[in-house]
Amino acid sequence: MNLRSISLFVVPLLFMIVLGCEDKALPVSVSAANESSLTTHQPITSDIINGKGTKMGTAKFTQLAKGVQIDVVATGLKPGLHGIHVHETGLCEAPDFKTAGAHFNPSGKEHGYDNVNGEHAGDLSNLVAGPNGKAEAQFVLTTxxxxxxxxxxxxxEGGTALVIHEDPDDMHTNPSGNSGNRIGCAVIK
Known part of the structure; x- marks a missing residue:
């Protein structure tokens, strides 16, 4: 494992331990998130739905000078790490969200930051849910x-989707890092 993969797993957990596992999850960033937004595109906010079709949170997508900032708030998750990725199709049909297709991957790479042939354009670090099942995070995808x-x-055309998985992403296994079932989905259109 390299330093980046260790920090993606260990740093959020250490913060939760140091802070006594507060009731809200700590933000996790993929890249430098302190960029100013471009005014050429209005942010897009989408509801995240669970497998019953009920709203479980929101995802906001903001164009930056170098990528897209994704702000996620989700509830009803089991505490701990959850894989989260952008998928190739803007369709979130419950209960399993398979209609969202595979990971968004216009460059034809493999999955994960630790994969020598990776990463997909839609790969994100893990989402961290606190003891109360709530996750709040900010990611920046420069891809x-x-x-x-x-x-x-x-x-x-057809949009894309943000998908939350049941289990942590291991950051290297194709096609989705062994992150388990899809439990939340938001259409990006």
Whole structure:
């Protein structure tokens, strides 16, 4: 394991332990999240639904100078780490969200930060849910855009989806890091 993969798993857990596992999860970033937003595209906010079709949170997508910031708030999760990824199809049909397709991967790479042939454009670090089942996180994906008409756009024809998985992402196993069932989904259109 490299330093990045260790920090993706250990750092959020250490913060939770040091803070006594407070009732809210700590933010996890994929990249430098302190960039100013571009004014060329309004942020997109989507409801995250669970397998029963009930709203369990929101995801906000904001275009930055170098990528897309994703702000996630979700409830009803088991405490701990959850894989979370952008998937290739903007369709979230409960209960299993298989309609969202595979990970968003316009460059044809393999899954995960630790994969020498990776990573998918839609790969994110794990989402951390606190003891009360709530997760709040901010991610930045520098591999995607909200600008239409380019191959790495989240707003491609048919849209894309943000999917939360039941288990942690191991950051290297194809196709989804052994992250288990899909338990939450938000359409990005």
């Amino acid at each position: 995607v855009t909200l600008q239409k008409g380019v191959s790495n756009s989240l707003l491609k």
